[in-house]
Amino acid sequence: MAKILILLAHPALERSRVHKRMVSAVKNMDHVTLHDLYELYPNFDIQIPREQDLLLAHDIIILQHPMYWYSGPALLKQWLDLVLEHGWAYGMKGTALRGKWLMSAISTGGPEAAYTLEGHHQHTLKQFMLPYEQTAKLCNMHYLPPAAITGAHKLDDTAIQQKALQYRALLERLRDEPLDLQQAAQLPNLMELIQLPQA
Numbered sequence: 001m002a003k004i005l006i007l008l009a010h011p012a013l014e015r016s017r018v019h020k021r022m023v024s025a026v027k028n029m030d031h032v033t034l035h036d037l038y039e040l041y042p043n044f045d046i047q048i049p050r051e052q053d054l055l056l057a058h059d060i061i062i063l064q065h066p067m068y069w070y071s072g073p074a075l076l077k078q079w080l081d082l083v084l085e086h087g088w089a090y091g092m093k094g095t096a097l098r099g100k101w102l103m104s105a106i107s108t109g110g111p112e113a114a115y116t117l118e119g120h121h122q123h124t125l126k127q128f129m130l131p132y133e134q135t136a137k138l139c140n141m142h143y144l145p146p147a148a149i150t151g152a153h154k155l156d157d158t159a160i161q162q163k164a165l166q167y168r169a170l171l172e173r174l175r176d177e178p179l180d181l182q183q184a185a186q187l188p189n190l191m192e193l194i195q196l197p198q199a
Contacts, residue, residue: 002033002175006105008074009065012039018160019066019153020105025164031175033058044078051083056096060146060174062147063132064105064141070121070128072104080135090138101134101143101174105131105167111151112189125150126188136194142181148188169194 006026008020013036027034034100035054041047055061065072087093106125114120115128126133129146147170149155149163170193173179184190 001172002059002101003029004029004062004063004175005054006032006034006062007024007040007079008036008078009063009073009079011073011075012023013038013091016066016107017034017039017157018078018149018155019045021160021164022064022105022149022167025168026171029168029171029175029197032171037079038073038117041075045051046082047120047170048077048082051079052088052096054119055078055100056081058100060101060103061141062103062105066152067106067108067128067154071131077087084135084139090140095140099142101142101144102132104141104146105148106146107149107152109151111154112148115148121196122186144179145187145190146180149191163191166191 008019008023010016013019013023023034024043026032031136032056042166052067063072063076065076071077084090084097085094088096106113108125110120115123115125117124121128125148133143149167152160155163169193184193
């Protein structure tokens with residue numbers, strides 16, 4: 001059974017409709033650690049050894065955040081800059097994360113159709129996540145496509161709850177079953193691995 005670390009990076013979680021529900025759906029799962037970066041580090045004073053120990057203790061690392069200007073919130077960038085040190089996470093002697101898995105769990109205000117080559121943003125979500133994919137490669141990690149909840153502004157409470165349950169089911173699958181990396185890599189949105197019955 002894989003151990004999952006969720007690095008939650010939401011600067012206004014109390015006002016979030018989607019991420020609050022996602023957190024609620026997964027916070028009591030066995031072998032899943034929820035790590036709220038903005039709660040722990042409101043002054044961006046990240047404790048590097050603590051964060052590195054957490055990474056070492058888990059198999060799958062999920063960067064959970066809203067999409068901010070085609071990327072993640074500022075504290076997530078700070079975390080990446082400080083925690084993934086040369087000689088530890090990458091470089092000739094940087095093998096601490098080798099073989100682990102990295103993915104993003106994101107929400108977007110825009111609809112799914114906006115994140116296509118023909119859509120409003122003219123790129124796919126997977127393309128916008130390229131810095132994270134390259135980070136995984138540099139650190140000798142396996143990279144998975146993003147698990148995305150799109151069109152968040154227009155989702156009603158029932159739809160949000162359904163998406164949160166789908167997210168939980170995805171984490172259960174990642175935790176409990178060996179994943180076909182080649183199959184998963186072909187998906188534009190990892191949430192497609194899970195089909196729940198409609199409410």
